[in-house]
Amino acid sequence: MNYRFFYLAILLAAASFVLVPAASWGHGVVGQRFFVESESVEDPFPSDEMDLINYAHSKDGDGNNQNIWSGGISKRLSPNLAVGAEWAYNIIGTTDGNTTRGFDNMGLHVKYAMVRIPEHEFLASVMLDWDVGGTGKQVVTDNDSHSTLTPTFLFGYGLGDLPDALSYLRPFAVTGQVGIASTIRPHNPDSSTEIDYGLVVEYSLLYLQSFVKDIGIPWPLNRLVPIVEFTGTSPMVGGPELILYPGIAWAGRFYQMNLEAISPLNQQSGSGTGVQFLLHLYLDDMFPKTYTWTPFYGVLGGTQR
Numbered sequence: 001m002n003y004r005f006f007y008l009a010i011l012l013a014a015a016s017f018v019l020v021p022a023a024s025w026g027h028g029v030v031g032q033r034f035f036v037e038s039e040s041v042e043d044p045f046p047s048d049e050m051d052l053i054n055y056a057h058s059k060d061g062d063g064n065n066q067n068i069w070s071g072g073i074s075k076r077l078s079p080n081l082a083v084g085a086e087w088a089y090n091i092i093g094t095t096d097g098n099t100t101r102g103f104d105n106m107g108l109h110v111k112y113a114m115v116r117i118p119e120h121e122f123l124a125s126v127m128l129d130w131d132v133g134g135t136g137k138q139v140v141t142d143n144d145s146h147s148t149l150t151p152t153f154l155f156g157y158g159l160g161d162l163p164d165a166l167s168y169l170r171p172f173a174v175t176g177q178v179g180i181a182s183t184i185r186p187h188n189p190d191s192s193t194e195i196d197y198g199l200v201v202e203y204s205l206l207y208l209q210s211f212v213k214d215i216g217i218p219w220p221l222n223r224l225v226p227i228v229e230f231t232g233t234s235p236m237v238g239g240p241e242l243i244l245y246p247g248i249a250w251a252g253r254f255y256q257m258n259l260e261a262i263s264p265l266n267q268q269s270g271s272g273t274g275v276q277f278l279l280h281l282y283l284d285d286m287f288p289k290t291y292t293w294t295p296f297y298g299v300l301g302g303t304q305r
Helices: 004-017 164-169 205-212
Strands: 049-059 065-076 081-093 099-103 107-117 122-131 148-158 172-183 193-203 224-235 241-251 255-264 274-281
Touching: 049 255, 122 172, 164 205, 205 224, 224 255
Parallel strands: none
Antiparallel strands: 049 065, 049 274, 065 081, 081 099, 081 107, 107 122, 122 148, 148 172, 172 193, 193 224, 224 241, 241 255, 255 274
């Protein structure tokens, strides 16, 4: 397969919308729908936000304990364009009692929201992610000194269009991603390539109370969002890694917390279950007059939820 066509399609799609005027949308909001931040599947929204703490504990396919502390930050340059960076510190305990620790390769990305249809609670975005080779500790990154580029298509869709007979299904929403990750090894025809994909299903009690029917759920329970994430990685050679993450999110005014189980669905994905936790900050609401400043659009302001 010639992946250059995939890269070209994403670039053309972004270019075709770059001159379209846009209002000042905040993170996770399209129409009357607010999408919570997912922990394992990439968020489709350009945003002014930060993953302050992202912790995951699990076992790999060899039975080694993995503890990963990670974080990330993103900054909008326009209502539809954002750049970001991600980092991770790994602590790997092997079955023979040894422990390896160190930073993984740093990640950088640029994300562009190319389609927004507020009346249908739909958004589509493209993203280019750069895993910067050589920036992490080699024993943690499997001696990977080569960079990886991943062009990705992302979307979010809320079910607010459903008829009145199905009104209690309207709080459901889905987000998803699909991308092609290619390791860059100059002058090496055997560069590795894999397909990365994911899907998130969420049910917002906040949406239920605000736009379907107020059934009297008190604060703070009315801010809960049951969530299930699914991720998959399919290399060109070998079987896929498939993982399910059922859990719950709580979204406040300035921050969000997620708690999810890690459930491998096949042998390639690990030997046991785990757990992950996210503390996510809405920097646009915390610092609406400073952090949301953009070079060409002025101050975008915070998100109204």
